Amino acid sequence: xxxxxxxxxxxxxxxxxxxxxxxxxxxxxxxxxxxxxxxxxxxxxxxxxxxxxxxxxxxxxxxxxxxxxxxxxxxxxxxxxxxxxxxxxxxxxxxxxxxxxxxxxxxxxxxxxxxxxxxxxxxxxxxxxxxxxxxxxxxxxxxxxxxxxxxxxxxxxxxxxxxxxxxxxxxxxxxxxxxxxxxxxxxxxxxxxxxxxxxxxxxxxxxxx
Amino acid sequence: xxxxxxxxxxxxxxxxxxxxxxxxxxxxxxxxxxxxxxxxxxxxxxxxxxxxxxxxxxxxxxxxxxxxxxxxxxxxxxxxxxxxxxxxxxxxxxxxxxxxxxxxxxxxxxxxxxxxxxxxxxxxxxxxxxxxxxxxxxxxxxxxxxxxxxxxxxxxxxxxxxxxxxxxxxxxxxxxxxxxxxxxxxxxxxxxxxxxxxxxxxxxxxxxx
Numbered sequence: 001x002x003x004x005x006x007x008x009x010x011x012x013x014x015x016x017x018x019x020x021x022x023x024x025x026x027x028x029x030x031x032x033x034x035x036x037x038x039x040x041x042x043x044x045x046x047x048x049x050x051x052x053x054x055x056x057x058x059x060x061x062x063x064x065x066x067x068x069x070x071x072x073x074x075x076x077x078x079x080x081x082x083x084x085x086x087x088x089x090x091x092x093x094x095x096x097x098x099x100x101x102x103x104x105x106x107x108x109x110x111x112x113x114x115x116x117x118x119x120x121x122x123x124x125x126x127x128x129x130x131x132x133x134x135x136x137x138x139x140x141x142x143x144x145x146x147x148x149x150x151x152x153x154x155x156x157x158x159x160x161x162x163x164x165x166x167x168x169x170x171x172x173x174x175x176x177x178x179x180x181x182x183x184x185x186x187x188x189x190x191x192x193x194x195x196x197x198x199x200x201x202x203x204x205x206x207x208x209x
Numbered sequence: 210x211x212x213x214x215x216x217x218x219x220x221x222x223x224x225x226x227x228x229x230x231x232x233x234x235x236x237x238x239x240x241x242x243x244x245x246x247x248x249x250x251x252x253x254x255x256x257x258x259x260x261x262x263x264x265x266x267x268x269x270x271x272x273x274x275x276x277x278x279x280x281x282x283x284x285x286x287x288x289x290x291x292x293x294x295x296x297x298x299x300x301x302x303x304x305x306x307x308x309x310x311x312x313x314x315x316x317x318x319x320x321x322x323x324x325x326x327x328x329x330x331x332x333x334x335x336x337x338x339x340x341x342x343x344x345x346x347x348x349x350x351x352x353x354x355x356x357x358x359x360x361x362x363x364x365x366x367x368x369x370x371x372x373x374x375x376x377x378x379x380x381x382x383x384x385x386x387x388x389x390x391x392x393x394x395x396x397x398x399x400x401x402x403x404x405x406x407x408x409x410x411x412x413x414x415x416x417x418x
Contacts, residue, residue, distance in 0.1 A: 015372065017312070029310065067276035101238065102363045102413055103226070104376070154311045154374075163224065165363075165374015167313070204311055 001052045002159055004193055010160050017164045018198035019155030020082035021205070028151060028207035035148040035169050035208045037108055038064045043072045043096070043141040048124060049133045053159075053193045054078065055124060061141060063098065065106050065169070070098035075140065079186045081111055082158050082194045083170050085151075091183050093194075094143065094176070095158075105157075106167045110143055111150075115177030118143075125185050143176040152206040158195045210261045211368055213402055219369050226373045227407035228364030229291035230414070237360060237416035244357040244378050244417045246317055247273045252281045252305070252350040257333060258342045262368075262402045263287065264333060270350060272307065274315050274378070279307035284349065288395045290320055291367050291403045292379050294360075300392050302403075303352065303385070304367075314366075315376045319352055320359075324386025327352075334394050352385040361415040367404045 003009075043061030054076045061072030074097050081093035092112040099105055120138050127136050150171040156164040212218075252270030263285045270281030283306050290302035301321040308314055329347050336345050359380040365373040 015370070102361060102376070102415060104363055104374075152311060154313055161224070164372070165313075167311070206310060 002193070004053065004191060004195070007195055010162065015164060016199060016201040017154055017156060017203060018162060019158050019166065019168060020084070020195060020197050021153065021155065021200055021203075022084040022197040023086070023151050023153075023170070023205055025086055025207060028205045031152075031206045031208050033208060035150055035152065035171065036064070036066050037144065037148055037169055039141045039144060040064055040069070042139055043075075045075065045136055045138040045140060047133060048127050048136045050129065050131050051076065052131075054190055055128060057124065057136065057138070059138075065098065065108075065167075068100060070100045070104075070106055073097050073099055077186065078158075078194050079183065079190065080192065080194050082197075083109055083111060084197055085111070085170075085172060089194075092178055092186070094174070096143075104167070105163075105165070106169065108144070109168060109170045110174035110176060111170065111172050112174060113177055114180055114183060117179040117182055118176050121176075121178050121182050125182060128189070143174055144171070145173050145175040147173075149173045149209050150207075152208065153203055155198075155203075211402070213262065213400060213404070216404055219371065224373060225408060225410040226363055226365060226412060227371060228367050228375065228377060229293070229404060229406050230362065230364065230409055230412075231293040231406040232295070232360050232362075232379070232414055234295055234416060237414045240361075240415045240417050242417060244359055244361065244380065245273070245275050246353065246357055246378055248350045248353060249273055249278070251348055252284075254284065254345055254347040254349060256342060257336050257345045259337065259340050260285065261340075263399055264337060266333065266345065266347070268347075274307065274317075274376075277309060279309045279313075279315055282306050282308055286395065287367075287403050288392065288399065289401065289403050291406075292318055292320060293406055294320070294379075294381060301387055301395070303383070305352075313376070314372075314374070315378065317353070318377060318379045319383035319385060320379065320381050321383060322386050323389055323392060326388035326391055327385050330385075330387050330391050334391060337398070352383055354380070354382050354384045356382075358382045358418050359416075361417065362412055364407075364412075
């Protein structure tokens with residue numbers, strides 16, 4: 001089980017392009033248009049896994065990300081958020097993990113605020129079984145907004161083995177909120193599972209607003 | 210100085226997606242069309258560096274690679290080749306190193322056979338000064354063929370620190386050959402500087418022919 005209380009002891013043999021990061025919008029490079037991620041085939045989840053530190057759901061889907069085809073592979077949750085924007089940390093962050101045919105990884109991170117309850121999240125909560133992997137049927141591509149705004153940078157997985165070369169799209173206007181009772185449920189079932197922001201170490205962050 | 214004679218002792222903290230590789234064409238995934246690399250702005254070299262184990266030249270240029278903009282950064286040489294195709298190792302391999310705005314690396318590798326002498330290579334030879342960095346003015350984008358055929362996979366730098374997350378386009382029909390006297394010159398000035406092929410470890414290699 002991943003020990004977030006002693007995360008400074010995690011083994012990182014990889015270097016200095018780690019995730020998450022604290023993004024200072026004043027230091028980003030402004031780009032034109034929304035983040036180029038377009039769903040080509042619905043994101044459907046069929047398996048819900050109690051990962052001990054979070055819930056992970058696997059499924060299928062297809063997207064074009066920066067004009068290249070990627071397969072959606074799994075989604076999982078962090079509370080509170082891992083990415084921080086200008087000092088603001090949302091209470092919840094959703095990671096949509098994608099891979100292409102040669103194995104390149106892209107994570108689309110949704111920074112989720114408190115608002116109206118989300119129906120797929122509620123079904124995930126209702127379907128949860130401690131220590132178990134359960135079948136489910138859910139569609140979640142509606143979480144991505146039509147015009148995703150946010151940030152683009154090169155980082156790593158945020159859990160061991162902390163592999164680098166991972167491309168991040170951090171979406172600040174997702175089409176999903178959760179309500180406080182859904183957030184409370186996650187906090188009651190999982191300890192805080194956010195890795196601390198890592199040094200930017202000279203990396204450039206692009207801003208799509 | 211990089212010690213190729215004891216390369217098994219190089220520190221690799223990165224994992225099992227290393228380069229170069231031995232490509233078995235019968236195990237590749239066939240894709241349609243040529244390798245999608247298109248030069249948008251000429252590759253011009255302005256500095257020639259004696260790297261002790263090879264010659265490296267830095268410069269500028271722009272290309273679209275898999276529909277994304279990349280800047281050409283530097284070119285260097287390996288003799289014999291690092292990538293092996295169906296047991297065949299060419300005597301020479303040229304690495305064109307590219308980076309995009311967020312720092313993703315793409316290397317376009319040209320597998321070079323013996324044939325007619327190459328003029329830019331001759332100017333690099335004539336301009337070489339032991340242990341020195343010298344100014345030069347050269348254009349090399351003509352080395353890329355109009356319809357590049359070859360392979361696409363995810364790997365690493367082939368010299369320490371052996372960073373992974375590097376995208377490789379291995380071109381088997383480059384528009385450049387060198388003659389035997391040019392090859393002999395490289396062999397006289399540099400010890401063999403090819404890293405041995407690394408385990409594929411389940412990676413998929415795409416073929417564009």
